[in-house]
Amino acid sequence: MTHILHRQTGHPYPVAAGGHGVCLRDDKGKEYIDASGGAAVSCLGHSHPDVLAAMHAQLDRLAYAHTSFFTTEVAEELADVLVADAPEGISHVYYVSGGSEAIEAALKLARQYFVERGEPQRRAIVARRQSYHGITSGALSVGGRPLQREPFEPLLFRTHHVSPVYEYRERRADETPQAYGERLARELEDKIEELGGDTVIAFVAETVVGATLGAVPTVPGYFRRVREICDRHGILLILDEVMCGMGRTGTLHACEQEGVSPDLMAIAKGLGGGYAPIGAVLMQDRIFRAIAGGSGAFKHSHTFMGHPLACSAALAVQRVIRRDNLLANVRTQGSYLARRLNERFGNHPFVGDVRGRGLFQGIELVADRGSKRPFDAARKINARVKGEAMARGLMVYPTGGTVDGTLGDHVLIAPPYIVDAQIIDAIVERLGDAIDAATA
């Protein structure tokens, strides 16, 4: 009998008792390859000695100091590292404890920026269908996952949604990827013009769509056009790199591959690698200056922001990534993972698409490859894949609702950056068996 309201009541969760490298172990001694890093979190795997040592040292020095009284060396150092490697123009960091908090803070910072500048008429947020930006009310208002929004709809603020980039299903046969991206950019601009460009605060998007679509990258030129459109209307571009950022796609920030710099960027999962709850908003200097030269305070705060222990974990994670040149490994092993997935599933009767970037790969499951017809949602194929994978000692991240929020299934694979070819072979083999068993 448990006293926890678990994610699913009645589900018998195994007890995680230990972890090392790419594996987690339950209290019965069974090992699981953590091929999804939980939910694309554990970028260095488990029990990394350098991260543990840094956290122990920080605990011995200082566990907590409230940010209305003090700053700390570790928080300052981490901000220096993040800004040094940030996209062009980013000058400051705002700390939070996770992805949803990062999005909440980014939305409010964007609004306050315009209030400080004397543009209080800007109140609209535009985001994309089939996106996930977090679970708190503001983040949920912006997100485009109908089933998650539904019970809370009366509590959400109104946002406006345009199409995501989802080539597999939504690019027309007679369209090049570039033309498809152009069509989507035009749709965004039409929406902005319909709302009135000077009433819009921000456009919010995941650079590579994570949990909702399953590691779906953008098409060439799309984000450049989005950047131009936002600039033309004075609208902020908020990129959500909570899942796809911090090295997951092979560059520290996914937007580097798009050649754009956002006004605000939310990061979280891979920032602390699961060693502590931490997220952050990275901001352009002009946003910092609008606050600093205006009211002097962002009207937003959390008790645990800039927590020294969380900052020490994140600082250690970021140092290990740089010291061990792990982004190169993400690129090398990411290509190998994509190749092995294509070999195993390229002709699989129930796999319609393999996509992704770096160690952020997704496969979309379909009942019929030719027509791309999804499985009947009642079959809960994604949950079955998860169960079959766990039974085989494999953690992957399957989700349903890929096509429209209800129909469709995909599996996200996001192993730690320390993975090697042998582990990838084991992941693909076990995943293949799990999918075969789940779809049989």
Ligand SMILES: Cc1ncc(COP(=O)(O)O)c(C=O)c1O
């Ligand atoms: C893209 C994206 N944004 C925001 C969030 C919310 O982060 P958290 O669960 O840490 O609140 C997630 C979580 O999966 C995410 O994938």
